[in-house]
Amino acid sequence: MTQRQSDRTNVAPGSVDLTADVLVIGGGPAGTWAACSAAWRGATVVLVDKGYCGTSGATAPSGTGVWYVPPDPAKRVAAMASREKMGGYLQDRRWMQRVLDRTYESVNLLAEWGYPFPTDDNGQSRRTSLQGPEYMRLMRRRVGRAGVTILDHCPALELLIDESGAVVGATGVRRQQNDTWVVRAKAVVLASGGCAFQSKALGCDVLTGDGYLMAAEAGADLSGMEFSNAYAIAPAFASVTKTLFYNWATFTYPDGTEVPGARSQGGRSAIARALLTQQVYAQIDKADPEQQAVMRLAQPNFFVPFDRRGIDPFKQRFPVTLRLEGTVRGTGGLRLVDDTCATGVAGLYAAGDAASRELVCGGFTGGGSHNAAWAMSSGFWAGAGAADYAGQAKVGARARPAGGIAFNSEGHGEFDPASLVRHVQAEVFPFERNYFRTGAVLSDAVGRLDALWESARQKRASSREHIVKAREAAAMLATARWMYRSALARTESRGMHKRYDHLQQDPAQRAYLTVAGLDDIHVEARPAPALPPEALAA
Amino acid sequence: MIEIVSLERCVACDLCVQVCPTNVFDAVPDAAPKIARQADCQTCFMCELYCPVDALYVAPDVQQTLSVSEEVVAEQGLLGSYRASIGWSRGKRNRRGSDQTFKLIASPH
Numbered sequence: 316m317t318q319r320q321s322d323r324t325n326v327a328p329g330s331v332d333l334t335a336d337v338l339v340i341g342g343g344p345a346g347t348w349a350a351c352s353a354a355w356r357g358a359t360v361v362l363v364d365k366g367y368c369g370t371s372g373a374t375a376p377s378g379t380g381v382w383y384v385p386p387d388p389a390k391r392v393a394a395m396a397s398r399e400k401m402g403g404y405l406q407d408r409r410w411m412q413r414v415l416d417r418t419y420e421s422v423n424l425l426a427e428w429g430y431p432f433p434t435d436d437n438g439q440s441r442r443t444s445l446q447g448p449e450y451m452r453l454m455r456r457r458v459g460r461a462g463v464t465i466l467d468h469c470p471a472l473e474l475l476i477d478e479s480g481a482v483v484g485a486t487g488v489r490r491q492q493n494d495t496w497v498v499r500a501k502a503v504v505l506a507s508g509g510c511a512f513q514s515k516a517l518g519c520d521v522l523t524g525d526g527y528l529m530a531a532e533a534g535a536d537l538s539g540m541e542f543s544n545a546y547a548i549a550p551a552f553a554s555v556t557k558t559l560f561y562n563w564a565t566f567t568y569p570d571g572t573e574v575p576g577a578r579s580q581g582g583r584s585a586i587a588r589a590l591l592t593q594q595v596y597a598q599i600d601k602a603d604p605e606q607q608a609v610m611r612l613a614q615p616n617f618f619v620p621f622d623r624r625g626i627d628p629f630k631q632r633f634p635v636t637l638r639l640e641g642t643v644r645g646t647g648g649l650r651l652v653d654d655t656c657a658t659g660v661a662g663l664y665a666a667g668d669a670a671s672r673e674l675v676c677g678g679f680t681g682g683g684s685h686n687a688a689w690a691m692s693s694g695f696w697a698g699a700g701a702a703d704y705a706g707q708a709k710v711g712a713r714a715r716p717a718g719g720i721a722f723n724s725e726g727h728g729e730f731d732p733a734s735l736v737r738h739v740q741a742e743v744f745p746f747e748r749n750y751f752r753t754g755a756v757l758s759d760a761v762g763r764l765d766a767l768w769e770s771a772r773q774k775r776a777s778s779r780e781h782i783v784k785a786r787e788a789a790a791m792l793a794t795a796r797w798m799y800r801s802a803l804a805r806t807e808s809r810g811m812h813k814r815y816d817h818l819q820q821d822p823a824q825r826a827y828l829t830v831a832g833l834d835d836i837h838v839e840a841r842p843a844p845a846l847p848p849e850a851l852a853a
Numbered sequence: 854m855i856e857i858v859s860l861e862r863c864v865a866c867d868l869c870v871q872v873c874p875t876n877v878f879d880a881v882p883d884a885a886p887k888i889a890r891q892a893d894c895q896t897c898f899m900c901e902l903y904c905p906v907d908a909l910y911v912a913p914d915v916q917q918t919l920s921v922s923e924e925v926v927a928e929q930g931l932l933g934s935y936r937a938s939i940g941w942s943r944g945k946r947n948r949r950g951s952d953q954t955f956k957l958i959a960s961p962h
Contacts (some may be wrong), residue, residue, distance in 0.1 A: 366874025375874075376897035380958060414934060432949030444954035449904050454915055468876060515915045520895035521874055553913045554896040559957065606957065613954040615938035619898060620913035623931060 323473070323486060323716045331466065331489060331496040331742055335361040336705035337698065338484055338500035340471045340526060341464075342368025343375070344687065345667025345694035346506030347454035348421065352698030353504070354461035358705055361498050362463050362700075363487065364508075365470040365521050370448075371426045371651045373668070374690070376612060377557065378447040378520040379683030383422045391415055396849050398685070402646075402677020403809035404825055405539075407844040410674035413654070414685075417692035418468040428453060444613070445687065446736035447518075470783050471525065471588045472662070474503060477711030481661035482533055486716060488779050491849050495779075499714060502662045503647065504697045505530055509668035510794040513736060514549055516556040516638040516774055517616075522595025522790050523787040524642070524794035526669040530649050531793065532717045535622035535658040538650040538671040539839075540794075541801035542678040542730035542813045544749045545644035546587065546637035548579060548597070553620035558562050560610055560617060560628075563601040567632060569594055573842055584813075587637055598632040602611060621735050639744055642792070645811060646672040646680055647801070650829055655700025656693050666690070666697035673827060678810015697818035719772070719833065720793075721785035726775025732784035743798070753816040764796045772834070797830045804828055804838040854894040855911050856921040858885050862908035869900040869909060891918060898935055905932025907942070929943065 940948030
């Protein structure tokens, strides 16, 4: 692949060059809702997915609770208040209310579309949980029915911007054809997911922070990147990072004695601490036979690794590990500036894990419920916002690609994505760095990560095959730097961000941290919304 | 990681090539797809769910490749076991909609 900017928007014969009102990057829950929503507003829409819309991302192979609360004022207030303390009081009640309203509507739409929600013994339809494969297969169908053009196996590499700096499309690779795609659009929705650093958390290898990098290159900033050290429990050998059933588990050392304080909720750090020195085992021994049967029906995928290894997780203990889920289960992401999920860059919108979820989760999410609600709500708003913007946008005559790192035409030496990924993982995976955070350890890591960036930006990726992995590696590196820079700046413990040199929550730091920049990174505090009445009373 | 494409069962529909989110397979004209990039497999089991003839087997191990025999996993009933458990196989459709999570989580928050 040639690296000159002018060549990067001129496609080779056989490649795809499309024009649309709205381009959606990412085909998970947020992207599919965004695509539908934009199309329903009358926009022409193209959706690109790195993998396959319907199987790609964290939701499809998994399944998730949903923050589905009937519109009963008392229940709604209780739902909003329930996690505010855990989130460090960084949520915004107005946004929580909006998300509860929107999620209720969207989940009911799923039921209308034929999603097979279960019925309880009273004949009541129960809508607080979604099976990933069913949900995303249905969403793909709805995207198709809305008239959206879907491009599968089309990783996006960089955004296009016009003379005014507005985002006017994107380009990438059609990896199964080994050629290029360009979509010229009046608005772009980034629904590219978070970043889990290819930790083998379920479905997360495609979630490498690509959207963060592309957006930052166009001038967008991020928020809450210190809330990025969620680790999920999984069998040591397997990818299935589904943690609900570990609420019924006992965690033990190799000799069979219990790990003190180890619990799935509120005791995960004890598991991490024990894993620093030895193997930890789990057994789902607190579920009675009836619960065991319910578990099999609730999460069939949880049992796949066990059934295939010949392990009975209710009767036998098995080795466990903690896999980093980064901002997929963390809450940081691109900063939104208004109710339409616009970023600070004209023409650029963000949704789902690509966007900061602090508005509804603050600094902590315990599970999928709020995340799923956020994905479907922010996706819906971003799609509509992008469509409305596209209706009145004046696009400049020239589109130039905004990508930097790995496109360096004067580059010296070949970009080595595999090696870079290993180096980044070595900084972000270890519990002693990312879980048990201290200023000294974070500073050292930032120094090494900055050096990696300085070296990587001198390199070039020379083939089309190569550039996808190079950009993924660069996005993970950029994400790690924003994470640790933000974590250094927050000299207190709040939400999932725990500083072992600043164990207390500091009322003076109840603020959002915005992080921006690529070569030079800046962190700034922005005021958090007013405290909810219950918190003030307490 | 993906370990088996059963040549006996495969009907060369190439659906797995299409749906694999990490592009592990390569289509082969008039033949079963080949596992071209096994190391890219993220062990998400999605290919198994979409395979209409249960010709694929994903071993649960994320790090190491294993030598797995098709005969053995077929005998253990593991070919298509996950697809059946979520109600996507013929004769198992009643399992769709049997999600019992609400019995384990009391409140919606």
